[in-house]
Amino acid sequence: MFAVAAFVLSVIRAQVQAYSERYRVLFDESPAAILEEDWSAALAYLRSEYEGKPERIEKFLLAYPRVLRTAVGKARVVRANRAAAELLEAPSIESLLGYRVANRVRDINLEAWASILGAIYRGERYLGIDIASTTRRGRKIWVQVRGADLDPEHPASSILVGLADVTHNHERSDAMAELVRAKNDFIAQVSxxxxxxxxxxxxxxxxxxxxxxxxxxxxxxxxxxxxxxxxxxxxxxxxxxxxxxxxxGTMTVDNRVVDLAAELSATVEGLGMDVDIDLPRLPPVLADATRVRQILRNLLTNAMRYGGPSVFIRGGATEGTAWVEVRDDGPGVPEDMEEAIFEPYATTGSGASQAVGIGLSVSRQLAELMRGSLTYRRDGYETVFCLSLPRSDVGTASQLASQGAES
Missing domain, CATH: 1.10.287 (Helix Hairpins)
Structure with a gap:
């Protein structure tokens, strides 16, 4: 009888060892980043600090972040695999093991940690959150955390945690949120x-x-x-x-031979502006007259409203282009915003950028559709917006017009 029992125990022990070995191989060699963590001490601490309704523990932890941080500091990483070390840019697997550092719990992650501790406190087997983290090399990333309690009989003593880098998702989400905010600001400005x-x-x-x-x-x-x-x-x-x-993607232009100087004079007269104009005889350009006036109106209105007290117009030509500059003696925009002002809905918060955040973007897009350009620069104490358009007297106008219609 004892021999049979001993044989059965040896078989069970062998099976357990075989299972453990398979588990170890799967854990260690998994391409997914995995940690095994012991949160039993954190659970015991929470039970000693909070005796209220389980569904309200998150509010308690957010009201008392010291308790939250202390609880997190009692969690211990007992195993980690190679993929986890690579994800967190740790020098070794061993460097990931041990107790978590309570004072490293950032304010941005308080709600996430409260969610994890709440799930553990209520005995939930599965948990999942995203956490803002910093790798051992100092790189900031977002980590998706998915956990499962492997031993319900000993709650929180063996939680298997899978990690994934979701930084790109958060960056895209942040970019979308910024775009929505910019559009909302833009709508308010337009109104x-x-x-x-x-x-x-x-x-x-x-x-x-x-x-x-x-x-x-x-x-x-x-x-x-x-x-x-x-x-x-x-x-x-x-x-x-x-x-x-x-x-x-439905915007088109009707490129024809245009007298740039005449369009400028008409725009200035229509705005009723008193500006200093110094233009040589400009060659004709290949452009859409309506869109040229729209660009010039935007540039002149921007200078009149948000530039300095004096506005100047200069012009000239090169072998392939004719150009007009709208200058003013205002402060301009910060250097780091010189290209951003051409982005839709962009503002810099002061000066010229208080204008509706779309006029300059539209103007550049129209200039490029006409195979020209619109640029910004500082020239000494002057702000300069330069509109350049292709000359129609270079090559045959009919060929250029045909090329423009195809664009």
């Missing part, structure tokens, strides 16, 4: 930009309607002001339409 001229239009129109005693001269002046404000609203709406079509 403000539209409300101002519309308020003026409504007020002036009402005065025209009720002003029976107005002289012809006054009526003419009020009508001129209404027309000017209406053009400003139309310009903002046109920028929005271009931005939408560009985003959808």
């Amino acid at each position: 403000h930009e539209l409300r101002t001229p519309l308020t003026v239009v409504v007020g002036l129109a009402s005065e025209l309607e009720q002003g029976e005693d107005l002289s012809d001269e006054d009526r003419e002046e009020l009508t001129r002001l209404v027309a000017g404000q209406a053009r400003e609203v139309a310009g903002i709406v046109e920028d929005l339409l271009v931005a939408a079509r560009t985003e959808l």
